[in-house]
Amino acid sequence: MATSSRKPILISGGGLSALLLGKALLRASIPFLLFERDASISFRAQGYRLRLSAGGLDAIEGVLGPEGFQKFWDICGKTGGVGLAVVNAVTGETIEQMNPAKDAESEKTEGLPRPREQLGSRDGKIVGISRGDMRKAFMTGCESFIHWSHRVTGYELTSSGVRAIFADGSKSVEGEMLIGGEGIYSKVSKQLSEGKLKTYDTGARAIHGQAPTSAFKGLGEGVWRMIDESKSNGKVFVMTNIRSGDMDNPEVEFGWTMGATPDVIQPPNNDYAIIGKPAADMAKDLIKDWHPRFQPMFQQMVDSESSFWKITCSTPTGVPEWKNEPRVTLIGDAVHAMTPAGGNGANTALKDSALLGRLLAEAGGYKDGVTLAYEKEMRVYASEAVAASYDQAKGMFGFTFDENTKTI
Known part of the structure; x- marks a missing residue:
C-alpha cells in the first residue's frame, strides 16, 4: 500500500465481507485498519462450505481483478x-x-x-469454497493492517473523523470512516441504526x-x-x-x-x-x-x-432506513442477516464489499455522500435477498416469526 497522509478507514470484524473490503482498499491504495475480536484466523472453527453464486463471483472478481481472481478461482x-x-x-x-x-x-x-x-x-x-480458505485468500496482503483481539463495542465521532471503541474501554486511532462488519452481534449496527436493525x-x-x-x-x-x-x-x-x-x-x-x-x-x-x-x-x-x-x-x-x-x-420485509451518518456504515450480517437457505447471506455480503469498495476507490477514500449512495443501492438488493432467504427457509426449517419474536 502506498504511503498516505490520510487517516485510515477503520473496519470492525474479520469475516468475509470485512476482509474483501480490505482487499478493495488495498488495491486502491487507500489506508485502512481492521479490528477482529478473535486472537487469530485459526482461533475457532470456520463454519460451513459456501456455494458461490454468479453475483458473489462477480463481486469477488471486481475486487481482486483478473490475476487475483484467477488465483482465487483455482482454489475453488x-x-x-x-x-x-x-x-x-x-x-x-x-x-x-x-x-x-x-x-x-x-x-x-x-x-x-x-x-x-x-x-x-x-x-x-x-462453485464452492470453505469459509476458512476464503478468509485466507482475502487476507493475503492485508496481514499487517489487521489487529487481532480487538472487539469493537461502539464508536465516537470527532470533529474530523471517527474512533472505534473497544471492549476494554480503549479507542482506536482516528479514522476517516468506520465500516461495521462484525456480524449479527454488531454493536456498531445497533448504535448507527438506533436499534432499527433487528436480527x-x-x-x-x-x-x-x-x-x-x-x-x-x-x-x-x-x-x-x-x-x-x-x-x-x-x-x-x-x-x-x-x-x-x-x-x-x-x-x-x-x-x-x-x-x-x-x-x-x-x-x-x-x-x-x-x-x-x-x-x-x-x-x-x-x-x-x-x-x-x-x-x-x-x-x-x-x-x-x-x-x-x-x-x-433479519426483518424479511427489508433493510430499514436510519439517519445516514457520512462516516459510518455497515456491511454483511451486521446489516442483513440471513438463513443459510440458498446461500444468499455470504454472496450478498460480498456484493456489499465490492460496491462500497468501488465507491471509495472512485472517491479516493472518504467523501461526503459515499455512505448515502452505498446504503441506497445496498438496501434494494439486500432486501430482496433477505426476503428470498426467509421464503426459502420457512418450509425447510418450519419457522415463522414477526416483530414480537425474540431478537438476539
Whole structure:
C-alpha cells in the first residue's frame, strides 16, 4: 500500500465481507485498519462450505481483478452440472432428482413454470469454497493492517473523523470512516441504526461438519440433500456438495451442513457457541438411525472442525432506513442477516464489499455522500435477498416469526 497522509478507514470484524473490503482498499491504495475480536484466523472453527453464486463471483472478481481472481478461482471446488439429489436419510431412497440442464429444457418444451433451486454459478459449474480458505485468500496482503483481539463495542465521532471503541474501554486511532462488519452481534449496527436493525432467532439450529473424501464414496458427484422426517419433534436434513475431481484426494475434506427445525437440536446448557467434539457428538446422535450409505460422513468426521449455531434472520420485509451518518456504515450480517437457505447471506455480503469498495476507490477514500449512495443501492438488493432467504427457509426449517419474536 502506498504511503498516505490520510487517516485510515477503520473496519470492525474479520469475516468475509470485512476482509474483501480490505482487499478493495488495498488495491486502491487507500489506508485502512481492521479490528477482529478473535486472537487469530485459526482461533475457532470456520463454519460451513459456501456455494458461490454468479453475483458473489462477480463481486469477488471486481475486487481482486483478473490475476487475483484467477488465483482465487483455482482454489475453488467445481462440481459438474449433475444437479441435486434429494434422498430419504433413513431408507436411502431417492425422493427427487434435479438436473439443471434437463429441467430447463423441460420447462421450455412443456411451458410449466416450476421453481428450481439455482445451483450453477459459472461455466456450468457449481462453485464452492470453505469459509476458512476464503478468509485466507482475502487476507493475503492485508496481514499487517489487521489487529487481532480487538472487539469493537461502539464508536465516537470527532470533529474530523471517527474512533472505534473497544471492549476494554480503549479507542482506536482516528479514522476517516468506520465500516461495521462484525456480524449479527454488531454493536456498531445497533448504535448507527438506533436499534432499527433487528436480527431474530428463528429457533432453527445448524451444525457444520467435515470428513475425509473417503467417507463420501457411497454418494458420488453432485449436490445432495438428505431428509429425516422420522423425528417425533421435527425434521433434520443435511446438505453436501461432492466434487468428483477431489474424490480420490486423501488430503481433501468435504463438508456438510446439518439443519433442524426448532426444538430438535438442544445444545447442552443452552450453549450457543459450541465448537469441536461437543458439536460433532450432537450431530452423531441425530443420525444414529440413518442409512449405512450416509453414516461414514458423520462417523469419520473431523471433530475439531465442527461447529453449532443459531439460524437467524433479519426483518424479511427489508433493510430499514436510519439517519445516514457520512462516516459510518455497515456491511454483511451486521446489516442483513440471513438463513443459510440458498446461500444468499455470504454472496450478498460480498456484493456489499465490492460496491462500497468501488465507491471509495472512485472517491479516493472518504467523501461526503459515499455512505448515502452505498446504503441506497445496498438496501434494494439486500432486501430482496433477505426476503428470498426467509421464503426459502420457512418450509425447510418450519419457522415463522414477526416483530414480537425474540431478537438476539
